Amino acid sequence: MDDGLKKLLATHGWRTKAMEDLLEYRFKDKTLPLSALNLPGRRTSIKDNTGLAQVGKAVMELFLITDGYDKDMDPENISTLLTFVLDNSKLADIGTNKGLGRCMMGMRSSTANLTPLYxxxxxxxxxxxxxxxxxxxxxxxxxxxxxxxxxxxxxxxLPV
Structure with missing residues (x-):
């Protein structure tokens, strides 16, 4: 691990810990939650969250579709469930209510500056x-x- 990454982890380790507590998951790679919190346009030694967001959206869809299929749900009901669970406004509300704004990097610390899409x-x-x-x-x-x-x-x- 290079010195810049060590410094980043030392400075922002509290963010990783906060995400581990929130998600009830312990990361092996402590840089992954920091990348997830790193908004586009911020220059650091870790990637921004764009690619991880694409992966996250895809795997949440995969999980919900597979789970619905395994439970013999009607395809229309699976589509309704996808919309219900993965709606951007719902994701934003959950993130805001869980205090993600205080951990996200790349915007001013005021949550008023955090757009729902971010x-x-x-x-x-x-x-x-x-x-x-x-x-x-x-x-x-x-x-x-x-x-x-x-x-x-x-x-x-459920809404289906």
Whole structure:
């Protein structure tokens, strides 16, 4: 690990810890949650969250579609569930309510400056980080989605 990365981890380790606590997941690669929190346009030794957000969106869709298929859900109901769970405004609300604004890097510290789209993408990026760090373990992804509040509690009425 180079010195710049060591310094980054030492300075921002609290952010990684906060995300581990929020997601109830311990990262092997401590830079992944920092990348998930790093908004586009910020120059650092870690990547911004754009790629992780793409991974997160794709794997959450994969999980929900596969889970619905395994439960013999009607394809229209799966589509409704995708919209319900992965809607950007819902992702942004969850991220805001969970305090992601204080951990996100690249915007002014005031949460008033955080656009809902950046917050939604950060939630997606965190799910992408969990998926990659867990070597593609969909159970770990499910647990993180439950921990952050993306999925309804077992037994809750779904919109389908």
């Amino acid at each position: 917050t939604a993408r950060t939630v997606q990026a965190l799910m992408g980080a969990v998926y990659l760090d867990s070597d593609g373990d969909l159970e770990k992804l499910y647990e993180a989605m439950m921990a952050i509040g993306l999925l309804p509690k077992p037994g809750a009425q």
